[in-house]
Amino acid sequence: MITCHCNYITEREIEDVVIGFLREDPWQLVVPNKVYHEMGRRGRCCGCFPSVIDIIIRTTVEFHRHLKGGASEELETVVSKLDELRTRLTAARNKVFVA
Numbered sequence: 010m011i012t013c014h015c016n017y018i019t020e021r022e023i024e025d026v027v028i029g030f031l032r033e034d035p036w037q038l039v040v041p042n043k044v045y046h047e048m049g050r051r052g053r054c055c056g057c058f059p060s061v062i063d064i065i066i067r068t069t070v071e072f073h074r075h076l077k078g079g080a081s082e083e084l085e086t087v088v089s090k091l092d093e094l095r096t097r098l099t100a101a102r103n104k105v106f107v108a
């Protein structure tokens with residue numbers, strides 16, 4: 010599925026880059042610009058970045074669950090906080106577009 014229509018980047022390509030980063034360092038911070046730089050691309054309209062962030066979070070959580078052989082309490086706490094943050098950011102973003 011195409012995630013970035015400006016650069017024709019698929020969800021799978023983003024997942025592969027994120028997994029590559031996490032294999033180098035499982036605790037590094039992965040952000041959209043870092044992923045795009047690795048691909049030799051750059052954000053143009055950046056409208057895809059919220060989706061890219063969701064892919065990064067999902068891929069990172071799955072990577073760590075697989076690494077640990079299952080969920081740990083610390084991981085679930087981090088995931089819970091990320092979900093809260095994502096919910097707040099989505100609500101704030103939707104307010105901006107509605108206003």
Ligand code: FES
Nearest residue numbers: 013015053055057
């Ligand atoms: S949709 Fe990804 S930069 Fe525009």
